[in-house]
Structures are given as C-alpha cells and as structure tokens.
Amino acid sequence: MELFRKSAGYRFLDAFVLANVVELGTGHFCERFLELRNDPGGRTYAQMTHAARSGYRNFAEGSERLMTSYSTALELLDVARASLCELRDDYNKWLMDKYIKSVGEEFVEKGGFRERMSTVRGEARTQQDGVAEGEGPKCPQCGAPTRLRKTRKDNKPFWGCTGYPACRGVVDFEKNRQQSTAADSNR
Ligand SMILES: [Zn+2]
Numbered sequence: 001m002e003l004f005r006k007s008a009g010y011r012f013l014d015a016f017v018l019a020n021v022v023e024l025g026t027g028h029f030c031e032r033f034l035e036l037r038n039d040p041g042g043r044t045y046a047q048m049t050h051a052a053r054s055g056y057r058n059f060a061e062g063s064e065r066l067m068t069s070y071s072t073a074l075e076l077l078d079v080a081r082a083s084l085c086e087l088r089d090d091y092n093k094w095l096m097d098k099y100i101k102s103v104g105e106e107f108v109e110k111g112g113f114r115e116r117m118s119t120v121r122g123e124a125r126t127q128q129d130g131v132a133e134g135e136g137p138k139c140p141q142c143g144a145p146t147r148l149r150k151t152r153k154d155n156k157p158f159w160g161c162t163g164y165p166a167c168r169g170v171v172d173f174e175k176n177r178q179q180s181t182a183a184d185s186n187r
Pocket residue numbers: 139140141142143144161162163167168169
C-alpha cells in the first residue's frame with residue numbers, strides 16, 4: 001500500500017502541476033492565436049497540443065511506473081521532458097515570427113538604422129547652417145546651383161558650384177547671407 005501512495009505522490013510535485021498548467025494554457029493559446037491565416041494546415045495546432053498533452057501524460061505514466069520498473073519510468077519521464085522542450089521551441093518560433101513581422105513593418109515605415117541616423121544628421125546640419133541645401137545662390141561663373149560646403153583647411157562654410165571640378169565658382173557664405181538678409185528686409 002505504501003508503494004501506491006508513493007506513486008501518487010507525483011500529483012503534488014511542482015513539475016507535474018506545471019505540466020498541467022502548460023497543457024491547459026497551450027490549449028487556450030492554440031485556440032486563440034492559431035488560425036487559418038498563420039497555421040493553414042492546422043499542423044502547428046496539432047503539434048503543440050500534442051506535445052503539451054504528451055508532456056503531462058508521460059510525466060504521470062512515468063511516475064506510475066516508478067513502482068515497477070525504473071528503466072521504463074525514466075524512459076517515459078524522458079519523453080515527457082522532450083515533449084515539453086519541443087513545445088518550448090514552438091513557442092519560441094511563434095514569438096520570433098511575431099517579432100520579425102513587427103520589425104519588418106517598422107523598417108518599411110521608418111527605414112533602417114543608418115537611414116534614420118542620416119536623416120537626423122541632415123536636419124541638424126541644415127539647422128546649424130541656417131540654410132537648407134538647394135536654397136543657395138547661383139554660381140557666379142556658370143549660373144548652376146551651388147551646394148553648401150566647408151573648407152578643408154579651417155572648416156568654414158562656402159557655396160561651391162555643383163559643376164565642380166569643371167567649374168570652380170564659389171560664393172562667400174557670410175557675404176551672401178548678409179546680402180540675402182538685406183534683400184529680405186527690403187521686400
Ligand atoms: Zn559654376
């Protein structure tokens with residue numbers, strides 16, 4: 001009689017209680033999150049509910065066998081463990097798919113990291129210089145648009161012809177700013 005009591009002891013083990021919770025939870029999870037859209041053949045559904053059931057069933061059976069055969073008991077407990085590991089991997093895969101999908105949407109919306117960095121940098125540069133690119137004066141030599149550049153020597157801004165190096169026309173940055181400010185106030 002004592003042996004029977006021993007074998008029934010597994011019902012009070014945390015691991016067995018947890019295996020039950022996992023089985024019930026997995027049932028709810030599959031009902032709620034697996035549908036035709038993400039599990040067309042119902043294979044993941046079957047796989048996960050089966051693994052969850054196998055986890056707790058083999059735990060119980062293995063524990064029962066402790067009375068008669070240790071080797072059978074260990075085999076069944078090992079199956080229980082393997083089933084729960086398989087289930088864990090299925091959950092991981094589901095989380096990864098979900099994460100990759102959300103990251104993908106964000107990427108399309110906002111661009112990659114480098115892209116976002118260069119946007120922020122471009123805005124900061126425009127603010128620092130007080131003039132947006134493309135708003136510069138025309139080249140005094142050929143009339144082409146100019147682009148804001150900096151001298152290599154002392155990092156001072158100047159307007160350089162976009163036709164460079166064919167055209168070497170430049171406009172002094174400070175002088176141009178004073179002129180355009182004066183033109184604005186005369187309007
Ligand atoms: Zn030019």
